[in-house]
Amino acid sequence: MGIRTLVGMLVAALAVIGLLATQTSYSLFLPGLLEGAVLTIEIAILGSLLAVVMGVLAALARLYGPAPVRWLATVYVEIFRGTSALVQLFWLFFVLPQFGILMDAFSVAVLALGLNVGAYGSEVVRGAILAVAPGQWEASIALNMSRAQMLRRIILPQAFIAMIPPWGNLFIELLKSTALVSLITLTDLAFKAQQMNQSTLKTVPIFTLVLLIYLVMSLVITIGMRFLEQRASAGLSRGRAA
């Protein structure tokens, strides 16, 4: 889908929300839902930051770390990819206190989602680094660069561009996963929706608005990532890496 189509869909979704807002049956839910959406966005942003950090660290650990570090990173990735976000969220929420570790629900949410998406992210980073053309490594070695210099100046910048679309998908997955935090009593968009639904039973207006709001957030991420990709590859030759 081209950027224009995506922006078109975004505008259409916003227009529909605006239209529905003029109906009283819909507009009385909007403020509460938007309040929840703010929390959703906060968790999504912080979770994404953690995911990127974990993803890069784990990838570098698996590619270049000494054996124990490599092993640790592999265990992390396998565990967090082999179980679902909800299982991880509940485990951290219910089990950590049993070991005396007390965290507020918000921190647990960011931690769980960040670690979860970070595990998938590490595969993306690893793949992108390995996909950089061998000639680049060879040229860097011929120029006597150190491993750190090579990575920082030559490899990672090129890998970065290839990573953008898959990370975009992961960020959207993280956004969708934020709905799970409603199950550990965080008052995000999903929580607000359920709360309002329980008290008014006006399922259709509430959930229509909720789905539209998630759609809008999802499109914003996708469009943002497209722009990022365009800007990042502006200096390079046309076409993505291999």
Place this chain on the structure above:
Amino acid sequence: MWDWSFTFEILPTLASAAIITVEATLIGFVIAALLGLVLALVRIAIPWTAWPISVLVELIRSTPLLIQIFFLYFVFPKFGVVLDAFTAGVIAIGLHYAAYCSEVYRAGFDNIPRGQWEASIALNLPQWATFRDIIIPQVIPPIVPALGNYLVALFKETPLLSAIAVLELMQTAKIIGSDTFRYTEPMTLVGLFFLVMSLVSAAIIRVLERLLNRRTSR
């Protein structure tokens, strides 16, 4: 820290809950695989449906499954259809993954060379025979691994059903925890169950992939 006798006590309860989880997975996947195929076929056979279907697929893929589960669970009664949580939840999961599966089928169909369709026209084969004998048998083998991956993904998302109180593994673990105030054992066992199943399935899918590749080439 870890109470082994407690672990063995709760194992039977968790085991029977695991059966519910597996049931939900299998029924959900059958819905997803079949409905996904129907969606893909309709897109091809009736061209004007391509756009509405792709919008629907985008909508389903861009919004959380949890919300879709809540929506279906609460919306059905409004139309006079009363379903228990298990049924509503499994249908929601099935619909959600049908959207993903339909994209897998779509890519599979796109990979069939145009010449196959043209040869069928040249032989004057009717549409239904073209699909049944020529196209679908060529579409299915290459996409089995991708479908397998969605089966595993679906399986890992069944704990979402705990949100509407379906007595699958996660819900059962939570109940054990709230009853006994010991969460460590049940939660960890649930986690281990999913982890082991996930690793085993990944290995099975890899084997399947290799077998299928051997069959289609020389």
Place this chain on the structure above:
Amino acid sequence: MTDKPMVRFDNVSKRYGALTVLDGLSLDIARGEKVSIIGPSGSGKTTVLRMLMTLETINDGVIWVEGEPLTHMEKGGKLVPANLAHIRRVRAKIGMVFQSFNLFPHMSAMANCIEAPMTVLGMKRADAEARAAELLDMVGLSEKKDHYPSQLSGGQQQRVAIARALAMRPKVMLFDEVTSALDPELVGEVLQVIRQIGREHDLTMLMVTHQMGFAKEFSDRVCFFYQGKICEQGPPGELFGAPKNERTRQFLRAVLEAG
């Protein structure tokens, strides 16, 4: 004895947006006639075959097969665009062999040849297999009947494709550059089969080809296409020996130099 043409293109045009691929083509092909179509790429020659096989729609004109309209049907004394049932009925008389063979890769040679006779003509398996065995024998591949396309050479695959098309007993056979995708040493065996079926069956044949030697020796008539129109046509001796049109001469010179 009828002098109705087997195939008639009646002022047929085909456009892709602003590009006109075929411009008011009028061409009659008699029953049992063997016609070769030659010309540079982009001249519209493949499109002629594809329109006749209903793989492409036409923008203007009518295509007739054995006195009946193919692309249109008679309704209340007028010609209206045909529906699918009508098209399927008329195109049953036409068969096609493709440049890229288009064999069904998940079926053996035998299965490829019995699929349409069983599904479309309703033949019983035993009868369809008997006919297929005969045809595979005729193209020299009876020992390969249980082989899959991936186990056959290009020339063998193309011969199976010919048998598959013949199994439907078409009255008109279309050959779309059927040797262009073959290694040079395999071209001969396919041309030999075409020669054979041309001799033994009363088939009307329309061939787009780059094999000038074959076209010269085998065809009753050669049509040279240029930019969507027939630039020149005639018996091969005339067209190859003494082309009247400068463009024909240029094309033949270029082809002979390359070959």
